[in-house]
Amino acid sequence: MFYDDISVYPAFGGVVFAQQEGQRIAGYLGPKNKNMIMQNHGLLTSGTIGATTGGLKKTLVDHETALYTKKGTGSPEAMYMQFEPEYQLLLKESDGQFLE
Known part of the structure; x- marks a missing residue:
């Protein structure tokens, strides 16, 4: 791949x-x-x-940059928004079998 x-x-x-x-x-x-x-x-x-x-x-990212990135993309809300579409796609494509 x-x-x-x-x-x-x-x-x-x-x-x-x-x-x-x-x-x-x-x-x-x-x-x-x-x-x-x-x-x-x-x-x-x-x-x-x-x-x-x-x-x-x-390559190390400095503390300030890493913290800024986390605050902008690492909140529970942001992570949920990234996770939910993938979860729904997997649910649809597997017909829910991965939950068993």
Whole structure:
């Protein structure tokens, strides 16, 4: 599924507000990849196509940026809003069998 189709973004610094950050992320995807590991964050998948980057290097996000990101996306309400559509899709596709 991810073979020859995944990039690593070593510089995730929090919620993206600036166009330049979006352009950097797109640059790491490149012309063919659709998936990305955003270090210190998680996975990104897209309908666009992008390129691979080399090497994995641990990059630390400063406390202020991490706290700001958590406050904006880590509340119970925000997590519920992210979870609920996935749960409903799984419920529909499995006809509820995963609950057994």
